[in-house]
Amino acid sequence: MQAKKSGQSEHSKLLLSEDSRRREGLIAFIFKAAAVLTILVTIGIIVSLLSETIGFFARPEVSLWKFLTGTRWQPLSSKPSPENFGILPLVGGTLLVAGVAALLAVPVGLGTAIFLSEYATEKLRKIIKPVLEILAGVPSVVYGFFAISFITPIIKTVFEGWLGLKVMYFNALSAGLVVGIMIIPMIASVSEDAMRAVPRSLREGAFALGATRFEVAIKVVTPAALSGIVAAFILAISRAIGETMAVSIAAGSTPNMTLNPLKSVQTLTAFIVQVSFGDAAAGSINSQSIYAVGMTLFVMTFVMNLISDLVLRKFREVYE
Amino acid sequence: MSEKVFASSAFNDNLDSRQRKARIWQTILLACTLLGILVLTMMLVDIIVDGAGWLSPTLFNNNHSRFPEKTGMNSAIYGSIYNVLLTALFCFPLGVAAAIYLEEYAPKSKLTNFINININNLAGVPSIVYGMLGLTVFGRMFGLFAPESPLVNFFNLPVEAGNVGGLKFNLFGIPGLIIHLPFGRSLVAGAMTMSLLILPTVIISSREAIRAVPTSIREAAYGLGATRWQMIRTQVLPVSFPGILTGIILAMGRALGETAPLIIMGAFMYVPFLPRNIWDKFTTMPIQIYNWITLPQPEYNIHLAAAGIIVLLLVLLGMSALAIFLRNKLQVKW
Amino acid sequence: MENNIRDTHLKNQSKEPIIETKGLSVFYNNRLAIRDINIAIEPNKITAIIGPSGCGKSTLLRTFNRMNDLIPGARVEGKILYNGIDINQKALDPVGLRRHIGMVFQKPNPFPKSIYDNVAFGPRINHYTGNMDELVETSLRQAALWDEVKDKLKESGLALSGGQQQRLCIARALATQPDLILMDEPASALDPVATQRIEELMIELKEKYTIIIVTHNMQQAGRASDNTAFMSLDRENIEARIGILVEYGKTEQLFTNPRNKETEDYITGRFG
Numbered sequence A: 001m002q003a004k005k006s007g008q009s010e011h012s013k014l015l016l017s018e019d020s021r022r023r024e025g026l027i028a029f030i031f032k033a034a035a036v037l038t039i040l041v042t043i044g045i046i047v048s049l050l051s052e053t054i055g056f057f058a059r060p061e062v063s064l065w066k067f068l069t070g071t072r073w074q075p076l077s078s079k080p081s082p083e084n085f086g087i088l089p090l091v092g093g094t095l096l097v098a099g100v101a102a103l104l105a106v107p108v109g110l111g112t113a114i115f116l117s118e119y120a121t122e123k124l125r126k127i128i129k130p131v132l133e134i135l136a137g138v139p140s141v142v143y144g145f146f147a148i149s150f151i152t153p154i155i156k157t158v159f160e161g162w163l164g165l166k167v168m169y170f171n172a173l174s175a176g177l178v179v180g181i182m183i184i185p186m187i188a189s190v191s192e193d194a195m196r197a198v199p200r201s202l203r204e205g206a207f208a209l210g211a212t213r214f215e216v217a218i219k220v221v222t223p224a225a226l227s228g229i230v231a232a233f234i235l236a237i238s239r240a241i242g243e244t245m246a247v248s249i250a251a252g253s254t255p256n257m258t259l260n261p262l263k264s265v266q267t268l269t270a271f272i273v274q275v276s277f278g279d280a281a282a283g284s285i286n287s288q289s290i291y292a293v294g295m296t297l298f299v300m301t302f303v304m305n306l307i308s309d310l311v312l313r314k315f316r317e318v319y320e
Numbered sequence B: 001m002s003e004k005v006f007a008s009s010a011f012n013d014n015l016d017s018r019q020r021k022a023r024i025w026q027t028i029l030l031a032c033t034l035l036g037i038l039v040l041t042m043m044l045v046d047i048i049v050d051g052a053g054w055l056s057p058t059l060f061n062n063n064h065s066r067f068p069e070k071t072g073m074n075s076a077i078y079g080s081i082y083n084v085l086l087t088a089l090f091c092f093p094l095g096v097a098a099a100i101y102l103e104e105y106a107p108k109s110k111l112t113n114f115i116n117i118n119i120n121n122l123a124g125v126p127s128i129v130y131g132m133l134g135l136t137v138f139g140r141m142f143g144l145f146a147p148e149s150p151l152v153n154f155f156n157l158p159v160e161a162g163n164v165g166g167l168k169f170n171l172f173g174i175p176g177l178i179i180h181l182p183f184g185r186s187l188v189a190g191a192m193t194m195s196l197l198i199l200p201t202v203i204i205s206s207r208e209a210i211r212a213v214p215t216s217i218r219e220a221a222y223g224l225g226a227t228r229w230q231m232i233r234t235q236v237l238p239v240s241f242p243g244i245l246t247g248i249i250l251a252m253g254r255a256l257g258e259t260a261p262l263i264i265m266g267a268f269m270y271v272p273f274l275p276r277n278i279w280d281k282f283t284t285m286p287i288q289i290y291n292w293i294t295l296p297q298p299e300y301n302i303h304l305a306a307a308g309i310i311v312l313l314l315v316l317l318g319m320s321a322l323a324i325f326l327r328n329k330l331q332v333k334w
Numbered sequence C: 001m002e003n004n005i006r007d008t009h010l011k012n013q014s015k016e017p018i019i020e021t022k023g024l025s026v027f028y029n030n031r032l033a034i035r036d037i038n039i040a041i042e043p044n045k046i047t048a049i050i051g052p053s054g055c056g057k058s059t060l061l062r063t064f065n066r067m068n069d070l071i072p073g074a075r076v077e078g079k080i081l082y083n084g085i086d087i088n089q090k091a092l093d094p095v096g097l098r099r100h101i102g103m104v105f106q107k108p109n110p111f112p113k114s115i116y117d118n119v120a121f122g123p124r125i126n127h128y129t130g131n132m133d134e135l136v137e138t139s140l141r142q143a144a145l146w147d148e149v150k151d152k153l154k155e156s157g158l159a160l161s162g163g164q165q166q167r168l169c170i171a172r173a174l175a176t177q178p179d180l181i182l183m184d185e186p187a188s189a190l191d192p193v194a195t196q197r198i199e200e201l202m203i204e205l206k207e208k209y210t211i212i213i214v215t216h217n218m219q220q221a222g223r224a225s226d227n228t229a230f231m232s233l234d235r236e237n238i239e240a241r242i243g244i245l246v247e248y249g250k251t252e253q254l255f256t257n258p259r260n261k262e263t264e265d266y267i268t269g270r271f272g
Helices: A002-014 A018-058 A064-069 A088-119 A122-137 A140-162 A172-196 A200-208 A213-224 A226-242 A245-251 A268-277 A285-319 B002-006 B015-054 B057-061 B074-105 B110-124 B127-139 B150-155 B187-211 B215-223 B228-257 B260-265 B285-294 B298-330 C002-006 C057-063 C094-098 C115-125 C132-142 C162-174 C192-205 C218-224 C235-240 C251-256 C261-267
Strands: B167-170 B178-181 C019-028 C031-041 C046-050 C074-082 C101-104 C180-184 C210-214 C227-233 C243-250
Touching (some): A018 A285, A088 A122, A088 A172, A088 A268, A088 A285, A122 A172, A140 A172, A140 A245, A140 B015, A140 B298, A172 A245, A172 A285, A200 A213, A200 C101, A200 C162, A213 A226, A213 B015, A213 C115, A226 B127, A245 A268, A245 B285, A268 A285, A285 B110, A285 B127, B057 B074, B074 B110, B074 B187, B074 B228, B074 B298, B110 B187, B127 B260, B187 B260, B215 B228, B228 B298, B260 B285, B285 B298, C031 C057, C046 C057, C046 C218, C057 C180, C057 C243, C101 C162, C115 C132, C132 C162, C192 C210, C192 C218, C218 C251, C227 C235, C227 C251, C243 C251, C243 C261, C251 C261
Parallel strands (some): C031 C243, C046 C227, C101 C180, C180 C210
Antiparallel strands (some): C019 C031, C019 C074, C227 C243
């Protein structure tokens, strides 16, 4: 009997006091709230964009169908009409710039990844990785300056001076090249991570069959890391699509349905910047139009990021 | 003899040509890798050549002026610093708390998985979209305080005129603790926008720092009867602090260089004075640089822009150096 | 005395050795890993290399197809005569050598490709001029895998069981028509049934190929091999952890009547 009693009091000593239990619970709740807040940010983005996008499409001057299919974007014209609110020139300009960027960054980034993962000694990696990190950390406005002060004059010299083609001062090529440089580090580092995740044993298996280092890299490592590499490409192109300042500076602000990279184009992002400087009144059609454009941009990049994330998850499941 | 070793009828080895191909490709791959270094060098040279001659006390002490030689970026430098510090103040507790939850508390559940996917996705949302979020939520607060809004009419709030409107009051009647609603184009609105922008980066880097703390330490603390929070506070946080700090400084660097969100949010191109409080308007270095790039005179769009970039890059370099220094100085070696 | 044993060569050799080392030492970052190995491998026999873990068995095996070249900081000294030619010289391209010397690894490592493409990988990069389908079938038959996979050649090699994967890796090695096959503990990751199949397979294969197998399973060495080499750490300088060849001879003789005390201790399970 006595033994049982003392056992009980021992037992209650082992329990945390009510106070500290409550404190532990409160702290856990605060931390969880912070984590859940990240979901609120996403909801906040969607609600913010929708709040004015809905108002935009509710206007008689705008039609959703014409917006998605129209090839003329002249929102600042004095007589707004559905014919003037076709987003395709902005989407086209964005894709042209992103396409030029991808043409530069995909091969160079992948080449860098293969070199770093399959060839470079530890010593060389220790030099090159920080350079790539610096390249990734340079502010976008600096790249814009580099485009307009360095790349554009070279393009002018080559295409106009030597080849006799007409080059506009603001052009998609300059913007695309500089955006390409910006996304090389991302392609290189995400692809390299994927390639380094390929087990050593696969490389050894291929070497033992008499493969050269290049054959091992191209025929074994790259295919094995392919989904990770593709995810890197998607992620980087999504970055290129969302890139703003360098593109606003170098590509200009002329909405243009063209595949000619020597012409000036306006991207989705550059349009938003242009209107923001105009100090459009809240609730005006101009102010609302940037929300519709922002929504388009958000949907495009969101879908690409989601695909990339899912592909990377699948890839990691295979090797981890 | 050599023939005997390597001859084999069924294979057309052609080793020489294969090795030649491999060597050529190796050179191409090396060239790809060096391209990054080359571009970085060209960019730095371009900027220094254009801007070094324009670095002067004027640049630091004056504000923008119609005369290039009298132009400076004083208010932009301070605006950037205030903005970044305020951003860190908002972002640090949030980001670290979320990281602690995800590393130390979160169960394997659908919600956790969703939060993880969501954070990765937020990290990829274009910065300009955060600008629109900031404009709508902080800058305009969905127009709730505009003169004709239902909220204003219902409570008969004493708002100011204008298309955004505004409510100004002392919180709890404490003098000095003034709240403006909405936040408008103020420093606080900019910093809040920026803190949401860098939040995913801060969470991801803080999680990595926390994950690097060995499990044995956690088990040792539990073994001594610590509660989970005691274990985190006394073991995990002190050990992972340098890593967390490094991540935050690097994220602040990113915030320092960002331009687009602040432009969308309504930061000003030209502010001739320093912000006196968090409700004041402000401008930042990248915005000032962008402003100069878009001006027609070469003094601005080449020389002052480049000089401004040099200042910006030096500040960024200083922050990276600080991050590396702190990481090396405070890092616990296992 | 010690030296005498270390230098043991096989007596009464009927044929020229297919591969033979002379004064072979391997360094990793200037740290001696194995020292002064002299061993001659008989053709069309199975030679087992046994010994405690960490004594450099795999290191020795990997010198035969110059896989150590791939490890930064590795240095190989001494002669390795393959059919009489020293393959341990800078001028000799290991890429050309490796096609003639197949290798099977500790853990099955099929490429994440189809079964067919796994087997065809070696022949393709080496520009095989014959009929690829036939070569793939022959190789899979030799590896005793054909009947199990003939209907699913296009499926991923990773979908096979562990034992099947290892036989696929053997088929892959056979497809480049090597004359020597190196096996680095090929059954250590497999269950007993799969292990037995691999051993049976090795015995079938020695008709056409020479096999060197590293194992720390003594029963396996005793069952399957013709000759056995026993490696261990140099006892005179045990701190340095230098691998040496202690004894080498006919498996039967080495297991029943070892000449060296250390070999006897190891085989009877008194150490290692």
